[in-house]
Amino acid sequence: MAHPQQLLPNLTFLDLQPPMTDAAREVATSLSAPRPTLDPKYFYDERGSALFDAITRTPEYYPTRTEASLLADHADAMAAELGSDLVIAEPGAGGCEKVRILLDRWRPSGYMPLEISRECLLDATRALAPRYPAVRFNAVCADYSQALSFPADDGGRPRLVFFPGSTIGNFEPSARGDFLRGLRHLAGDQGYLLIGADLQKDPARLNAAYNDAAGHTAAFNLNALHHLNRRLGCGFDPDAFVHRAFYNDRQQRIEMHLECRRDQSITVGDRRIDLPAGSRIHTENSYKFTVEDFSRELMGAGFTPLSSWVDDDNLFSIHLARAA
Known part of the structure; x- marks a missing residue:
């Protein structure tokens, strides 16, 4: 059984040693x-x-900047539905870029990035944790299968699973349903999901x-x-x-x-x-999705949709849901 390492006063690192795939x-x-x-x-x-x-x-690629604007513009409305005493879990956290908007605006109790690349995870969290000394960082090196089965043990605080970007659209429909159910498991019975989904639009724009x-x-x-x-x-x-x-x-x-x-x-x-x-x-x-269709997919995975936010040009959406 792996044990967390204390890297900084507010940063622990747990290496679940993700299994190596036979790439060849x-x-x-x-x-x-x-x-x-x-x-x-x-x-x-x-x-x-x-x-x-x-x-x-x-200039052509709209999702990243549009989502960042939505998060910044509506962070307070999201917080009003969630409260501040929560733990953010982010599977596939990468360089932990987008979560900074939420850390700045919410100052949650904890942040748990889950990422398969040790180097990326360590570099990002060692740089980020000192900026938020009141937030407990628990970095976990894991692949998706390990991350989605990680137990909800956050001291009784609700867990918000944060899955930004348009990555959910990379999954085939059946695999997407399985993945969303995995996010439901990661959130726990008292948890939430905040997820980005790209919208259907003029094919020329796409x-x-x-x-x-x-x-x-x-x-x-x-x-x-x-x-x-x-x-x-x-x-x-x-x-x-x-x-x-x-x-x-x-x-x-x-x-x-x-x-x-x-x-x-x-x-x-x-x-x-x-x-x-x-x-x-x-x-x-x-x-690419409609807000209504993606909300139905969330319900099929065990979530109750609470709110969704869309930019003025109907390019991108962010959805907040609660574990049903």
């Missing part, structure tokens, strides 16, 4: 499928994280957001190949691929693909995989 087997299986895919997690190495940060600053003029999204998509070359020695020729992103109206989602422009063969572990010209590797989906 996973990638070989997904690329060998009739419709090749790659898990979006392979976007993210140091360069991929920097590229995503650049994407969020482009297509522009995922095909920014500066080319950051294209570079981000292609970076998955560079990442796998360094990590697994796959032998991709990234110059032989082109970024494709488009809105699928029937599925109500943005799809991202890497299209192979000429025949090539790669090696993953001991397997050779042929990728013919014109084939596509499906790298990500981003589903």
